[in-house]
Amino acid sequence: MSDPVTLQQLLDDAAFLSFEHQLHLADQLGEHSWDVDLERGRFAFRAAASGAGPLLAQAPSGELVAHRVHLLGTAAPGPRSWLWSWANPSGFGEDTTDLARWLRDFGDRFAVPELVRAEVPFAELPLSEPDAGHAVGAVIDVAKAASQRWWSYNGDAGGGTRAAFLLEHPAFELPAPDGLRVARVLTERLFAGGIADHRRAVAAYASGRGLQQRWEPGHTGARLTAHGVDLRVRFDEQGRIGGVQGQASPA
Template sequence: MTELTFQNIVDDGAILFLETHHMQDDRFEEWGYERWHTADQFASVEFHFPGRSSKHLQTAFVGTSGPGPKTFLWAWANPNVAATPAQKAVFDQVVAFGRHYGIEELTSGEVPFESIVPAFADEEFRLSAEKAGSTLVAFKIATAVKMITGRANHFTSDIGRGSMAVVAYNHGSLELGPPSALTFQMRFMEAVAAGMIEDHRRAVESYARFRLQTPVTEPSPGTLEVTFDDGQATIAFDENNRLTTMNASLTGLPSS
């Protein structure tokens, strides 16, 4: 069996996750998003847009990251959550995947922050990033669920005292447009700066495979080129596959 870790999955999907995340934010802002509401433990979420019809979406509640206990609690392990069919379908896929590859973060009901963000083992880092850490954990979990289940969209929200809820769903009005060299550059740098990815080269190669459905080229050892309709990005890595330099050239707008 090929060895696969939780972080590998996050590396594979982080750039695509952030691209989707910002697309959703932009679309909600365009629609005049005001607030969300759930009356059934995130089995469904209603998004309110003044002057427009509210959107009531069937969702799958994934779980919560809490800076108090410093753990992520999967919804299937929460005794206060009654699993819906949509939730059970997500849980079954995630847990089965985790068992197949021996990934404890996907099979343990409650996962310590430091298992998801190893830097949290450093007390100085942990104390300086409690709130940000809860968000980072939520984003990493949402990325893994997206990659494993294929649910294209996600919703993360502060539910009080710094805890973040993670919800997965699909919605036809929230689909990505054509890939763009500029968008790739911004989201890749965001993933690096936020600490979402560890193997930067793997993240780039996986994005090209999943989003562009084309392999990258390697013009010289340790350098990758990623080609888009509107330009090209050239990225250099060190011996640990971490970013050293990136240059992007834009040639025009992506075709629609």
């Protein structure tokens, strides 16, 4: 067995990079609808009558179909629990549950019991609020950090149940990092809370975005640089982000 990893560590690893992907996808899709056919392994976004983002506005017939769709599972308010797709009695196909099963193996290898158990009560997940929406968000971020697949969607499955998907399509890729965007990601994501180790979260984000990291003695600050990015992240005595300062010139 490899060295253990906690669910909270995976959440910290995903915090900023997941948030940036969410921002980018929202900007690109704009107003939209979606539908999924799990028997065919098909997930599609469709442009709304008005307000479609550039990705859908340029798509043929106003529709964009994901190259791959991975159903992670569902969070239901009735039992107040998360259910992995490979354990769902509906019996989804292997092509749509293969990533969830890979995560089960990851959980077994790194001693993350929440990834191995078929069903996990909301009360046993690190949630700010024990409901279906927050449960789906947490599991999606854990799955992103473990698999390094960063495009997600969660949708209404009826009756208050939320379904979680990871999607693959080359059109979703992030552009090169930009100083203003990086500063926005680091500051806005803090308001959502849920980050236990801010230094770990910043380091994981910088690594994921290809930013050079220069840490100050005692880890009181970190300078993040790349073409068009030159920022200093300051940490307070409790190790929390205390400010983001620096040059944010366009790339």
